[in-house]
Every structure is written in structure tokens, then in C-alpha cells.
Amino acid sequence: MRKDLLSxxxxxxxxxxxxxxxxxxxxxxxVMIIVPLTMRVLxxxxxxxxxxxxxxxxxxxxxxxxxxxxxxxxxSLSEVWxxxxxxLIWVAxxxxxxxxxxxxxxxxxxxxxxEVLIYIGCIYLAVGGGxxxxxxxxxxxxxxxxxxxIDLTAVHFHYSAFVLPIVCGMLGRSLRRMGSSMKxxxxxxxxxxxxxxLVALGIELGPPVEPILVLVYIFFVFWxxxxxxxxxxxxxxxxxxxxxxxxxxxxxxxxxxxxxxxxLAWAPVRLTIPDMVRYHGMANAFxxxxxxxxxxxxxxxKNLHSVPLxxxxxxxxxxxxxxxxxxxASVKQTDALIDSWETYTNKHFDSTKLAPLVAEFHEQTHLFxxxxxVQWHKPFKWVQKPIRLLTKKMKQLHIPTHHAAMDGxxxxxxxxxxxxxxxxxxxxxxxxxxxxxxAAYSSHIREGIRYNNxxxxxxxxxxxxxxxPKNDEHNGLLLxxxxxxxxxxxxxxxGSFTMRTPIEETLHLIQVNSTTLRxxxxxxxxGLSFVTLDYTIIKN
Numbered sequence: 001m002r003k004d005l006l007s008x009x010x011x012x013x014x015x016x017x018x019x020x021x022x023x024x025x026x027x028x029x030x031v032m033i034i035v036p037l038t039m040r041v042l043x044x045x046x047x048x049x050x051x052x053x054x055x056x057x058x059x060x061x062x063x064x065x066x067x068x069x070x071x072x073x074x075x076s077l078s079e080v081w082x083x084x085x086x087x088l089i090w091v092a093x094x095x096x097x098x099x100x101x102x103x104x105x106x107x108x109x110x111x112x113x114x115e116v117l118i119y120i121g122c123i124y125l126a127v128g129g130g131x132x133x134x135x136x137x138x139x140x141x142x143x144x145x146x147x148x149x150i151d152l153t154a155v156h157f158h159y160s161a162f163v164l165p166i167v168c169g170m171l172g173r174s175l176r177r178m179g180s181s182m183k184x185x186x187x188x189x190x191x192x193x194x195x196x197x198l199v200a201l202g203i204e205l206g207p208p209v210e211p212i213l214v215l216v217y218i219f220f221v222f223w224x225x226x227x228x229x230x231x232x233x234x235x236x237x238x239x240x241x242x243x244x245x246x247x248x249x250x251x252x253x254x255x256x257x258x259x260x261x262x263x264l265a266w267a268p269v270r271l272t273i274p275d276m277v278r279y280h281g282m283a284n285a286f287x288x289x290x291x292x293x294x295x296x297x298x299x300x301x302k303n304l305h306s307v308p309l310x311x312x313x314x315x316x317x318x319x320x321x322x323x324x325x326x327x328x329a330s331v332k333q334t335d336a337l338i339d340s341w342e343t344y345t346n347k348h349f350d351s352t353k354l355a356p357l358v359a360e361f362h363e364q365t366h367l368f369x370x371x372x373x374v375q376w377h378k379p380f381k382w383v384q385k386p387i388r389l390l391t392k393k394m395k396q397l398h399i400p401t402h403h404a405a406m407d408g409x410x411x412x413x414x415x416x417x418x419x420x421x422x423x424x425x426x427x428x429x430x431x432x433x434x435x436x437x438x439a440a441y442s443s444h445i446r447e448g449i450r451y452n453n454x455x456x457x458x459x460x461x462x463x464x465x466x467x468x469p470k471n472d473e474h475n476g477l478l479l480x481x482x483x484x485x486x487x488x489x490x491x492x493x494x495g496s497f498t499m500r501t502p503i504e505e506t507l508h509l510i511q512v513n514s515t516t517l518r519x520x521x522x523x524x525x526x527g528l529s530f531v532t533l534d535y536t537i538i539k540n
């Protein structure tokens with residue numbers, strides 16, 4: 001409360017002494033009131049594992065008043081180089097908020113549209129910080145945009161591009177908590193996220209394209225506003241009034257925006273830029289943004305799906321790939337990749353339904369020999385040579401080009417825990433001794449489900465495949481790392497930073513007869529098949 005009073009007091013003093021114009025007032029209000037209030041909404045509704053960038057956001061929130069004052073000074077000083085110095089301080093704050101959004105998006109991916117909205121909104125703020133810097137630096141002298149357009153772009157990315165996705169994400173959280181259908185929400189989220197880009201393209205291309213793109217954006221904004229009003233009607237008191245009033249203001253300002261862009265294209269200009277700043281800008285700032293943020297701060301819709309902090313192996317490629325593993329780690333030879341599939345039984349997976357040989361492959365791996373037929377898919381087939389040159393040097397992920405008979409040994413690494421059971425490391429080579437990969441097999445449990453947690457050490461980091469076991473329609477085994485099943489996915493870690501990659505991994509293992517298994521191992525990138533390995537696995 002004291003911080004709020006101080007922020008409003010400083011803003012009032014700044015307005016009284018410096019007499020800012022409309023654009024400066026909008027930016028000053030953003031750095032002093034809107035961004036700090038949005039940060040409070042983010043932190044109040046956070047339900048994520050504490051990570052480095054979350055801690056940075058909390059620290060920033062403690063000292064945000066200092067960054068906001070720097071932003072005001074940047075808007076006030078006539079000496080450009082001094083103003084740029086203070087502007088950089090404000091830009092640093094926007095970057096921290098963007099890193100929070102990026103870190104959560106990188107780890108969680110694009111599963112829940114409402115969360116993607118929130119994280120993209122955070123990322124857009126850093127774009128606003130960049131335009132703020134260009135605005136303070138009078139960038140019209142070296143860009144082909146007018147100073148007014150640069151200033152208004154900075155305003156746009158501090159309001160519409162930042163606040164609107166976040167409050168739309170909060171609406172999505174509330175709808176999900178109510179059990180409402182979310183089938184169309186991803187389309188709405190896509191339109192809200194694309195909106196700032198559409199507006200930017202419209203400004204760049206000008207009439208008659210501009211009003212068309214603005215109209216597309218307005219469609220999604222009206223859609224959001226109408227859903228918000230419908231949700232607001234289910235509430236009581238000031239929460240109902242806040243959501244309905246802010247939505248009506250937003251719809252009104254978007255109509256003004258369209259009248260302006262349409263006037264540029266098809267009629268004498270009836271609304272000027274000063275008119276737009278006065279009516280559209282001020283109403284969005286003091287009406288929609290402020291009222292919506294106050295209301296959502298009170299509603300407190302938390303994320304139902306926390307961002308998982310996936311445990312990763314402590315092994316790193318610089319020391320532990322292939323032969324170096326046996327020198328640098330405390331190991332003992334073992335026979336199996338896992339102890340028993342029985343410990344993986346859950347509502348999605350019944351280990352008793354596995355064919356005997358399917359279960360035995362992971363539980364008594366030393367009894368089996370393997371051969372693989374490898375198929376590289378276009379367009380990755382064209383770059384397999386440079387990829388294999390790199391992987392051969394790393395002695396990791398060195399996937400053969402065609403047929404390969406495989407051999408390997410399994411070791412338990414006694415000092416690789418790091419939030420997981422100890423690892424059984426499978427060192428796999430071709431029969432000729434060429435390294436293929438070193439994989440540390442372990443597991444972790446999330447919400448009652450045990451996942452395979454397989455670490456592949458890389459130079460300076462590690463790739464982790466998190467696979468969810470499922471039964472197929474017969475008695476085979478599916479291991480899914482497709483990003484759509486809880487923690488399942490492929491992650492990349494460097495230092496303390498972990499991100500979910502666009503790689504999808506699936507393994508299907510079936511028993512052919514009393515001595516033979518078939519396995520299909522498929523890797524995809526952004527939905528495109530990268531490489532497929534068809535294994536013939538024979539029990540000795």
C-alpha cells in the first residue's frame with residue numbers, strides 16, 4: 001500500500017512540474033503504475049516452481065520503484081545521453097520481466113493457451129522497452145519512422161501488447177477453473193498474441209492494408225471483451241463492475257482505433273493522432289488497463305498446471321561421455337536399465353499387461369542383442385553429414401546412417417542422484433566400437449506418475465528425455481515424450497537453466513515371438529520426423 005501511494009504521489013509531482021504531453025504521460029503512467037501493478041498480478045497468481053528468473057522477478061518487484069523513477073527521469077531530461085542512461089535502467093526491468101516469461105514458456109511449452117498468453121505478454125514488454133529506448137534516443141533521425149510513430153509504438157507495447165495478453169490469460173485461467181469449454185480459446189489466444197504484429201505490419205504497409213489488419217485485431221479484442229463481460233456477469237460487487245466496465249472501455253477505444261485507420265485509407269482524416277492519444281490512449285491507460293488490472297489482482301485465478309521443475313542428471317558431457325565416464329565417475333557394472341516396471345504402474349499404465357519379453361528387455365537388458373535400421377527424413381537428411389561430424393566428435397547422439405548392429409554395457413553411477421534415483425548408464429556402441437550414445441536411465445515422480453528420466457550428457461549441459469509409459473492396445477509398451485503427457489518431453493539444460501525443446505520422442509516396443517522384439521523409435525522436430533530407428537531385439 002505504501003509503495004502504491006508513493007508511486008501515485010511521484011507521478012502526480014512529475015505531472016505538476018514537468019507538464020508532459022499526452023504520449024509522455026502515457027509512458028510515465030506505464031512505467032510508474034501499469035507495469036508494477038501487472039507484476040503484482042503475475043506474482044500474486046504465480047503457481048510455479050521457484051527458478052532463477054522467478055527469483056529475479058521477485059527481487060525486481062521489491063525495487064521496482066527505483067526502476068520506475070529512472071523511467072520518469074528518462075522522459076524528463078533534455079540531455080539525450082543522460083536520458084538514455086536512465087532509459088537503459090528501465091529497459092533492464094522490462095528484460096527481467098521478459099526473461100521470466102521466456103523461462104516459463106521454454107520449460108512448459110505451448111500446452112495451455114492461457115499460460116502462453118501470459119508469458120508472451122511478458123516477452124512483449126521487452127520489445128516495448130526497446131522502443132522506449134528508441135523514443136528517448138530520438139531514433140527518427142536514423143529510422144524511417146516519424147518520432148510520433150516511434151513514441152506511440154513504445155506506448156503500444158507497454159499497454160496493448162503487454163497488459164491485454166496477460167489479462168486474457170487470467171480470463172482463460174478462470175474459465176478453466178470453472179470447467180468451461182476451452183476448445184476455441186487457443187484461437188482467441190492466437191489472435192491476441194498476433195495482434196501487436198498485425199498492428200505493426202499495418203503501420204509499416206499503410207493504407208489500405210492497415211485498416212484491414214486492424215479490423216482483424218479488433219475482431220479478437222471484441223471476442224475477448226464479450227467473453228470477459230459474460231464472465232463478469234457471474235461475479236458480484238466491484239469485480240463484476242470492474243470487468244464489465246474495463247471491457248466496454250476497451251471496445252470503445254478499439255472502435256476509435258478503427259475509425260482512425262479507416263479514415264486514413266478511405267475518407268478525409270476525421271481523427272488525428274492528437275485525438276487518438278487523447279481519447280484512445282488515455283481511455284486505454286486510465287480506463288481499461290488500470291481497472292482490469294485492479295480487478296484481476298482481486299480475482300486471483302491461479303495456474304492449475306504448475307510449471308514442472310524437471311530433475312536432471314548431474315552428469316555433463318565435458319567429463320562423462322563414453323570412455324571418460326568410467327574414469328571420472330564412481331561406477332559399478334549392472335545388468336538392467338530399470339529395476340522393475342511394477343514401480344511405474346499408475347492410472348495410465350498397468351505393468352502386468354506387458355508381454356514377458358517386453359518387460360524383460362528393460363529389466364534384464366544384458367540378455368539382449370540389437371540391430372537397427374535407420375532412416376533419416378527430409379529435410380534433415382540433407383544435413384546429416386555435418387550433424388554426424390559433430391556427434392562423432394562429441395561421442396554422443398551419433399546415430400548411424402543405415403544398418404547398425406549394436407553392443408553396449410550398463411553401469412550404475414553411484415554419485416548421480418540430483419533429485420532422482422541413482423542412474424544406470426547405458427553406453428551403446430556399434431559392433432565396430434564406434435560410439436552411439438551414453439544415456440543415464442533414472443526416473444522421477446510427478447502427481448503419482450513415474451516417468452523414465454533419461455539424461456544424455458552434452459558439452460557443458462545435458463539433454464533429458466522424459467518418457468511416460470503407457471500400454472498399447474495389445475501387450476506392448478509405449479514410451480511417450482511428445483510434450484502432451486504431463487512432464488513428458490525432451491529438455492535441454494545448461495547450468496541452472498532448463499528449457500523444453502520442440503523435439504518429440506516416441507518408442508513402441510512389441511513382442512514378436514518368444515525370443516524377438518520389435519521396436520520403433522521416432523524423433524520429431526516441430527512435428528516433422530527427424531529420424532526413425534526400427535530395432536530388431538533378440539534374446540540370447
